Amino acid sequence: MSDNIAVTGFGVICSIGTNAQECFESLVNKRTGIDNIKYLETVHKDAFKLGEVKRSNEELAEMLGLTSIEGVSRTTLLAMVAAKEAQELAIQNNGTKSRTGIVSSTTVGGMDVTEQNYLKKTKDYSYLYSHPCGDSTKKVAELISATDYYTTLNTACSSGTNALIHGVRLLKYKVLDRVIVGGVDALTMFTLNGFNSLKILDQDFCKPFDAGRKGLNLAEGAGYVVLERADEVDKSYCKVSGFANANDAYHQTASSPDGEGAYLSMNEALDMSGLNPEQIDYINVHGTGTDNNDLSEGTAINRIFGIGKVPPFSSTKSYTGHTLAAAAGIEAVFSVMSIVNNVIYPNLNFKTPIEGLNMVPNTEVLKDKAVKHVLSNSFGFGGNNSTVIFSE
Amino acid sequence: MDIYIKSSDAISAQLSFEKGLPEYFESGEESFYNCVKPEYKKYISPKLLRRMSPIIRNGVACSLSVLKQAGIEQPDAIVVGTALGCLRDTTSFLTQLIEEKEELPNPTHFIQSTHNTIAGQIALLLKCHNYNFTFSQMHNSFETALLDAQMLILDGKASNVLVGGVDEMSETTYDLIKGLDCYKGTKPGEGAGFFVLSREESVVKFEGVRIINSDKVDFEKELKDMGLELDEVDLVIGGNNQEDEAGYMDFCSVIGNKPYLWYKPFVGEYGTASSFAMWMACKVIEEQKVPECWMKNRIASEKYNKVLIYNKVGNEHSLMLMTKNKV
Structure with missing residues (x-):
């Protein structure tokens, strides 16, 4: 598989920017997007910090040149902005392709529309048309002319990488010539209260891989990369050199103490890439900032790389918050930009290492060495663990 | 490479589960179809069963039936398609959080509302660490799952893939959707259809x-x-x-x-x-x-x-x- 699939475009919108360049500027200037709640309708407005995209639905529609957003969810609008950016870049680099499709992912779909209408007891139930996960993908596909094939993954917070995995195979088996892969999620009352009921939200800024971490900051956004067969493109940014999905098979929501699922997915992805662990220059960790995830992921990373031999790593969720199904898509874009710009991003809000792990995340903007191989982890409910490796 | 369907089963409003194509129909006088309930206890312990909503029960029971028929303990991959996911749990959680004005709703419904709960539960029951995907693309949810399963086998990543489609319909959902244009002239329903897709030759x-x-x-x-x-x-x-x-x-x-x-x-x-x-x-x-x-x-x-x-x-x-x- 290695060297066959090229990344030819990328696009992103999240709390630290409305396009790839803005996000990159925020990353290298240590500007977080996590803030007090401004847009989401909830009784918890003063209780939590969120990674909101700093645009209203109307403003997002304006960015897209849409005249009506009737029946269009925020999830769809966010996906449209990022997928359009990614697609335009790919066309600029390599022209149009005969068969183009999109593999997206979302956990909430059009829940933002559903919950507001449910709350208001709207009697015209046609608002439900935007509820299914697949609705946002279909609308994005139509907007960017990627209707030759479209589908949606929902494997919770690992979804975006799984979309990439399905996309790679669509190229390999010639179902498509170009595929936009990634994920999206908008903030909703549903997810905020869901994660709150699980008691894994930090009311302050999240502190991934810190001993004093208290939970995650929920967030929203969308991120997509464009994939094409490497031998059919003129210009590309990097290759997809390895990937894997494995199941922790331990608990519906919690990760196992030894990080078995995470270990298996990283191990298999490395195996596919043909790389030795020492060749990985940067790990973009899942790093949600919950007690359970960071300990389990850290343990698995130590098992792969060896204690004290872990390459520079950081959780960019300390900037963006946890964007659920969008996380892997957004972090794929960040990983690609890390290779393109030879930059390793810092992990914000870190003070004290987690006892027993002997792991310290990178806390500075590193620009002094070449970044050739980046490994990115994304894990989710249902024991779903995914890893992707991008290579120069 | 040739690919075969080693085993198949379906839970539906008809007497299909663990059987052949029925020779007659159940009456079906209700305004929407619910599945004929199988004897779940044959596959799922009573303790687990109590916690599972019908979509999870049907998905799990149907999966375990096809694995048993195929004589497979651990599939190389689990790929599920569901158009609307775990609607009952989603509705319960949403209703509770709205009625109680966001005062700590029951986390169990939230945990089980995720679309990949079914595939996740199957992995948990089988202690199966392998590839585990859930697709949700409306009426092509099963088809895209099936294509993924096929490509996995072609790619040499799997010999036996558990693949299926599952959705549920409840009274609450029916009341919401019955007036929608897309259901005009149809009777909404639910079901689970699972298969073992395999490299090994069969009928x-x-x-x-x-x-x-x-x-x-x-x-x-x-x-x-x-x-x-x-x-x-x-x-x-x-x-x-x-x-x-x-x-x-x-x-x-x-x-x-x-x-x-x-x-x-x-x-x-x-x-x-x-x-x-x-x-x-x-x-x-x-x-x-x-x-x-x-x-x-x-x-x-x-x-x-x-x-x-x-x-x-x-x-x-x-x-x-x-x-x-x-x-």
């Missing part, structure tokens, strides 16, 4: 799945791409809901006078209903007979070796092709 061969998003479909070309001429098709299973459904006219005129079965009037319309059609195809090929009650026309055939399944909603179409091995 039913899986020839492929095509997904077409377009106003017009060149059916002959699509079939040719799957390695078959239209003339060779012995039997068609269509996703029609009504006798004269306009959307199916194009297909029916191309297909001509072939034996034609339908199923949605008897199991209901749901996002992954085509998984039931695939189960029907497996049974007809294995048994080489068609109970009369499923026939849309009265045309019979001497053999049922090549079965074509067609489904369509709006401008989204899917074709699935199954054949009898070594005829």
Whole structure:
């Protein structure tokens, strides 16, 4: 598989920017997007910090040149902005392709529309048309002319990488010539209260891989990369050199103490890439900032790389918050930009290492060495663990 | 590489589970279809069962049945399609959080509201660490899961893949959706259809799945791409809901006078209903007979070796092709 699939475009919108360049500027200037709640309708407005995209639905529609957003969810609008950016870049680099499709992912779909209408007891139930996960993908596909094939993954917070995995195979088996892969999620009352009921939200800024971490900051956004067969493109940014999905098979929501699922997915992805662990220059960790995830992921990373031999790593969720199904898509874009710009991003809000792990995340903007191989982890409910490796 | 369907099963509003194609129908007087409840305890412990909503029960029981039939303890991959996911848990959580003004709703409903709860539960029960995907693309949810399963086998990543489609319909959901245009002239339903797709030879061969998003479909070309001429098709299973459904006219005129079965009037319309059609195809090929009650026309055939399944909603179409091995 290695060297066959090229990344030819990328696009992103999240709390630290409305396009790839803005996000990159925020990353290298240590500007977080996590803030007090401004847009989401909830009784918890003063209780939590969120990674909101700093645009209203109307403003997002304006960015897209849409005249009506009737029946269009925020999830769809966010996906449209990022997928359009990614697609335009790919066309600029390599022209149009005969068969183009999109593999997206979302956990909430059009829940933002559903919950507001449910709350208001709207009697015209046609608002439900935007509820299914697949609705946002279909609308994005139509907007960017990627209707030759479209589908949606929902494997919770690992979804975006799984979309990439399905996309790679669509190229390999010639179902498509170009595929936009990634994920999206908008903030909703549903997810905020869901994660709150699980008691894994930090009311302050999240502190991934810190001993004093208290939970995650929920967030929203969308991120997509464009994939094409490497031998059919003129210009590309990097290759997809390895990937894997494995199941922790331990608990519906919690990760196992030894990080078995995470270990298996990283191990298999490395195996596919043909790389030795020492060749990985940067790990973009899942790093949600919950007690359970960071300990389990850290343990698995130590098992792969060896204690004290872990390459520079950081959780960019300390900037963006946890964007659920969008996380892997957004972090794929960040990983690609890390290779393109030879930059390793810092992990914000870190003070004290987690006892027993002997792991310290990178806390500075590193620009002094070449970044050739980046490994990115994304894990989710249902024991779903995914890893992707991008290579120069 | 040839790919086979080693085992198949379906939980539906008819007496399909662990059986062949039924010779008669359950009455179906309700305004929507619910599944005939299997004896879940055969597959799931009572303690676990209590916590599971019907969609999880049906998905898990149907999966465990096909694995048992295939004699497989651990599939190399689990791939599930669901159009609307765990609706009951989603509705419960949403209703509670709205009624109680966001005062700490019950986390169990939230945990189980995620679409991949079904595939996750199967992995948990089997202690299966392998590849685990869930697709949700409305009425092509099962088809894209099936394509993923096929590509995994072609890629040499799996020999046996557990793949299926599952959706649920409740009273609450029915009240919300009954007025929607997309359900006009149909009876909503639910079901689970699961399969073991395999490299190992068996009676039913899986020839492929095509997904077409377009106003017009060149059916002959699509079939040719799957390695078959239209003339060779012995039997068609269509996703029609009504006798004269306009959307199916194009297909029916191309297909001509072939034996034609339908199923949605008897199991209901749901996002992954085509998984039931695939189960029907497996049974007809294995048994080489068609109970009369499923026939849309009265045309019979001497053999049922090549079965074509067609489904369509709006401008989204899917074709699935199954054949009898070594005829």
